[in-house]
Amino acid sequence: MHFKGIRQPLALLLKNSPLMSRLTLYDIAHTPKVAADLSHIETGATVKGYLGPEQLPDCLKGCDVVVIPAGVPRKPGMTRDDLFNTNASIVATLSAACAQHCPEAMICIISNPVNSTIPIATEVFKKHGVYNPSKIFGVMTLDVVRANTFIAELKGLDPARVNVPVIGGHAGKTIIPLISQCTPKVDLPQAQLTAITGQIQEASTEVVKAKAGAGSATLSVAYTRAQFVFSLVDVMNGKEGVVERSFVKSQEADCAYFSTPLLLGEKGIEKNLGIGKISPFGEMIAEAIPELKASIKKEEEFMKNMK
Ligand code: LMR
Numbered sequence: 001m002h003f004k005g006i007r008q009p010l011a012l013l014l015k016n017s018p019l020m021s022r023l024t025l026y027d028i029a030h031t032p033k034v035a036a037d038l039s040h041i042e043t044g045a046t047v048k049g050y051l052g053p054e055q056l057p058d059c060l061k062g063c064d065v066v067v068i069p070a071g072v073p074r075k076p077g078m079t080r081d082d083l084f085n086t087n088a089s090i091v092a093t094l095s096a097a098c099a100q101h102c103p104e105a106m107i108c109i110i111s112n113p114v115n116s117t118i119p120i121a122t123e124v125f126k127k128h129g130v131y132n133p134s135k136i137f138g139v140m141t142l143d144v145v146r147a148n149t150f151i152a153e154l155k156g157l158d159p160a161r162v163n164v165p166v167i168g169g170h171a172g173k174t175i176i177p178l179i180s181q182c183t184p185k186v187d188l189p190q191a192q193l194t195a196i197t198g199q200i201q202e203a204s205t206e207v208v209k210a211k212a213g214a215g216s217a218t219l220s221v222a223y224t225r226a227q228f229v230f231s232l233v234d235v236m237n238g239k240e241g242v243v244e245r246s247f248v249k250s251q252e253a254d255c256a257y258f259s260t261p262l263l264l265g266e267k268g269i270e271k272n273l274g275i276g277k278i279s280p281f282g283e284m285i286a287e288a289i290p291e292l293k294a295s296i297k298k299e300e301e302f303m304k305n306m307k
Helices: 007-015 031-038 052-060 080-101 114-127 141-155 190-201 203-211 219-236 279-306
Strands: 022-027 046-051 065-068 106-109 136-139 166-168 175-177 243-249 257-265 268-272
Touching (some): 007 022, 022 052, 046 052, 052 080, 065 080, 080 106, 080 114, 106 219, 141 175, 141 190, 141 243, 175 190, 175 279, 219 243
Parallel strands (some): 022 046
Antiparallel strands (some): 166 175, 166 257, 243 257, 257 268
C-alpha cells in the first residue's frame, strides 16, 4: 500500500484549503485512487494522481511548492539517522527530478533524517546548476507545535496562544526549544525545564513507541507541513510579515545548516532572523553542533558514492 502515512492526511488538508489551485500527487501506486476521492471535495484545487517514475516529470512541471515526505518511517528502537541508507537515495532521486522539472519551486523536505536530507537536496540542486538556498526547507514546525502544546498543557494555557521558539535541527539533542523566550513568558523551575525540554526532544520517539512498529507520527506531521505550505502560498500571494522556522542552509551557527526563524517572501527566505538572545542556551547549542556536523558529513560521503 502506497500513498499512505503522512501523504493522505497532508493531501486532504491541502485540498481542503481555498489557497490551493492545483494539487498533483505522486507515488508508485494508488495516487489516481486517492486523487479521485479527494477531487469530490468542494474546493477549487484540481487534483491529479501520477504513478511511477515515467509520470514524475508531468507531476512536477508547473509546481510552485513541492513537499517530499517519501521514505521509510522509524520502528521502535530506531533513530532518525537509522533511516539514512534508505531515505537518502529516495530524497536524492526526487530532488534531482525537481531540479530538472520545477527548478524554481519551493522544496519542503519531510523525509528523515532531515538533518542529512536537506544537505543532500542542496547538493543535488547544485549538481544540476539550479541551487537557490532560499528555496530548500527542512520542514520542522512540528517541534514548535509540540513545544507549544506541552508548555500550554503544563501551564494551563491556550496552546493557540503559546509560541516557543525552537532552533537547531530535527533529531534528539539538536532540537533546541528556547523556553525562556516563550510568549507568553512562562516560569519553570530548573527540574521542570529540563524535563519538558527532554519531552519535546523525544516527543517523536513517544509516537514511534505508541505505534509499536506501525511507523511514526503522520497526522501531526501532515498538520504542520500543511501549515508550512500555507505560509509559503500566503507569501507568494503577497502576504507580508510571515515567519516560519525551518532547517536551512545557514550562517547563524557554527555548522552549515541550522534552523532559526525565517522571514518568508515570494522568493523564499527573505531574511534569516537568526538565533536571537541565547545566553541560557549556549550549552545546548554547543551540544547540538557536533551531531549536526556529523549528519551533514554523512551527506558528503553519500554524494561521493553517488558519483
Ligand atoms: C517526527 O518528528 O515525528 C517525525 O520526524 C518522524 C520521526 O520519526 O521522528
